[in-house]
Amino acid sequence: MPNHTNDKSQTTKQVDADYSHYHARLDVPRCMLSARNDCGKSYISQILEIWSLARGIGHLTAQDYYYYQLCDDSRFSPEE
Numbered sequence: 916m917p918n919h920t921n922d923k924s925q926t927t928k929q930v931d932a933d934y935s936h937y938h939a940r941l942d943v944p945r946c947m948l949s950a951r952n953d954c955g956k957s958y959i960s961q962i963l964e965i966w967s968l969a970r971g972i973g974h975l976t977a978q979d980y981y982y983y984q985l986c987d988d989s990r991f992s993p994e995e
Contacts, residue, residue, distance in 0.1 A: 941978045941981055941982060943977045943978065943981065946977075946981035946986075947961055947981075950981070950986035950987075953987075954986055954987050954988065954989075956986050956988070961980075961986055964980065964985070964986070965977050965980050968980060968985070
């Protein structure tokens with residue numbers, strides 16, 4: 916009988932590796948420019964938000980900030 920648990924964990928690990936590779940390749944300066952142009956958020960506002968999130972419980976990185984589009988205030992409120 917095949918062991919489905921091993922198959923599933925191997926697939927999950929493979930997906931996580933692919934996600935990490937893509938996430939790490941985000942071009943932060945280009946993302947900053949896009950956030951300024953598309954969302955109207957100044958560079959200093961972006962930097963302050965990234966700094967605040969990096970010091971918080973989740974220790975989010977700049978890549979996290981842009982990957983999850985946290986720079987777009989129309990998508991998320993400060994409380995979220």
